[in-house]
Amino acid sequence: MTMTAQPVRSESAPRPTASRQFIDKVFKARELAVAVVLVVMLLATQISNGEFLSEQGIKDLLLNSTILVLVATGQAVVVITRNVDLSVGSVLGISAFAAGNYLQSGGNSLIAVLLAVALGAVFGALNGALVSLGKVPALVVTLGTLYVVRGIDSIWVGSRQITADGLPSGFVDFGTNGISVVPYLALLTLAVLLCVGYYLRSYRSGRDMYALGSSPEAANLAGVPVRKRIMTAYVLCGALAGLAGALYLARFGNVDSATGNGYELTVVSAVVVGGVAFTGGAGTVYGAALGALLLTSINSVLPALGVSSVWVTAINGLLLLLAIAVDRILALRVAAVLRKQAAQMRSARHD
């Protein structure tokens, strides 16, 4: 380098804090952005339709989203490890029926919920074993289990149906009542969400999940027990899908062999819209929950605005594409900033 370049460089030599802050903001802002879109959308709807955020309206909104939030929480953990679980819809369906079947034969409500969770966990363990031991891509494995579980469900359930009148009234009440406008189901879901979020952030095994998704090879070299962690993620995801099945039963009181059909794609959309990188390693369960909230809200917002609900699917898809596009653009921006910063640090160090 020439002499004249020296003073310029030494001025820019101190750590480029502005760019650091930009990056920090970008990573923290993702959840915030989804939250802002959600709030703006709800407020706008409220302004054009005063009935929308009535007591019942809020309650419905929360009730409708709890199940998706719960499944999305589990899915987010799996996606963070650079895997995916497509079988959640089937697992939810079969767990819901198992719990309902047990309750109809006079079972205890709490045990019914635990039964659904355990059943979900078993299917999660099956997925985890196939993915981690078989080293088969998760997309294919869980597509397989999606159909297998649905098939078992169909054979077992047949044309039977669980209806609310066959269930204990306490169980059904738990599914619809709450503390003022907040349903019990939403509280339970919130508790689960906070626990999983805290686990991912503050426990070694939780950090391992991020490491695994960020670079599987580096995780292996760093001594992360790769198989065990993938297993944990799938069992957690399956258990939460099972729990969601129990809540579904409590909320709707109606389960047949088609329950949860096609649910997996909504869940994955919610996770991605909420900022969990599909390539693993980045994102939070809170983001996934916000994504789930956003997607369910659209379901309620459109009718309130007088738009036909046939648009819902298309808009969900559009949101998904938007989320991915934003991710890509941000990733490129961040990479450019980091590169510039690294170059500055380097020239500062070499002087």
Next chain:
Amino acid sequence: MTHPEPETTPVLALEEVSKSFGAVRALRGVSLRLYAGEAHALAGENGAGKSTLIKALAGVHRPDAGTVLLDGAPVEFHGPADARDAGVAVIYQEPTLFPDLSVAENIFMGRQPRRSLNRVDHRAVKRAAADLFARLGVDLDPDQPARGLSIADQQLVEIAKALSFDARVLIMDEPTAALTGSEVARLFGVVKTLREQGAAVLFISHRLEEIFALCQRVTTLRDGALIGSEPLEGLTEDDLVRRMVGRDLDELYPKQETEAGEVALQVRRLTREGVFTDVSFEVRRGEIVGLAGLVGAGRSEVARAVFGVDRFDGGEVEVLGTSLKPGAPSVAMAAGLALVPEDRRAQGLVMDMSIERNIGLTGFAETTRAGLMNRKAERSRSVDWAVKLQVKYARLADVVGTLSGGNQQKVVLAKWLATGPQVLIVDEPTRGIDVGTKAEVHRLLSSLAAEGVAVLMISSDLPEILGMADRVLVMHEGRLTAEIPRAEATEETVMAAATGRTKEGSAAA
């Protein structure tokens, strides 16, 4: 002061360890003993088995035969975690970091300081990382994500990781390749302190003077076999080279003198945003031009852009006077360009296909009539080239995945030479192949140049660059930093330009 083999038990040792990958025998009955308080150098050429040996010590690979001994007792490391828990710290040649996580988390992954209820103490993680950086004297922010760090900074994070626990054995695979002089000095200071505190050190470097500066004992590998283990004192650099290469250098680098002809490949101000900038050079007929630089300097990326695999944002590529369309490999091939890529398994070959069909991939224009392939023409074309390059195979229909690394590389070369290129770009042509095949490849490149082909050879193997190239181009962090004629090219001049320690000689033609 002499260093006879100490009487004490080695901290970590390998006894008669062998390891194969498919047809490739990476290690053959190798023994190695690491003693407390001693720095041990591991010498050998690229592909001699050094990295495999390290991975056996680090619990990444489990030996097919032989034992790993910890404090004299046989152990089985079931994974890197086992080795780490036994006090073995490894700095790998190519940094393996988590791009999405902070630098601090990268260092302490799996070993984070904890507070009550086993929760990770994020603040302590950050503080400990900052302390490590202070000890190493580097200016890195613990909160910064690893994504976007330069190779040198990534290497420093790896070093910090290895130092972050009180290692009994510190293994370093080319830790200094990307570092500046002062960073190297500081690293050596830290290593020396660790050694004096009783740690055993295993050190790999291509810079022989570093081996002599840091180590007391040296073990030499060649083609996966143990050549010898001896005190460094009394050895000269030439002795070491002879042990590593096992033959005269003239024989390994049979460079023929050639007359440089017209310009065959002209690259002007080639730029790909954020990858490489303003790269200009030319390669003449009959010349072998070496492109040196550290891993990550952007050499392969330049080659990919020239050949049209990647697009470029600015600049121009001309082959024999015709300007190439960016991002169009078929146009480049038609113009007489061929690229033998860096990673033969992923980029050079279709591993599940036969030798015949792999070579045939570049010849569809010749072997196809009216849209139908003529299998007979493909076969005879493939046989010609396989025989010409002396590929060792049982049947031409054998799947290339079953061949040894050296033979696979010959198939890749055959595939591209069959197109009759005027300009040949070879990226790491001898990585991971045995010394014998290496010499054959060098002889081939040399005779191609003598026939008037313009050869651009990218290599991380410095002796290869120095031994084969008529001119050496050096890249550093995406820029061409030096052009050195054969007569002036030495390990020092090339490495200085590759690490950015000097900006002199940047007067690229």
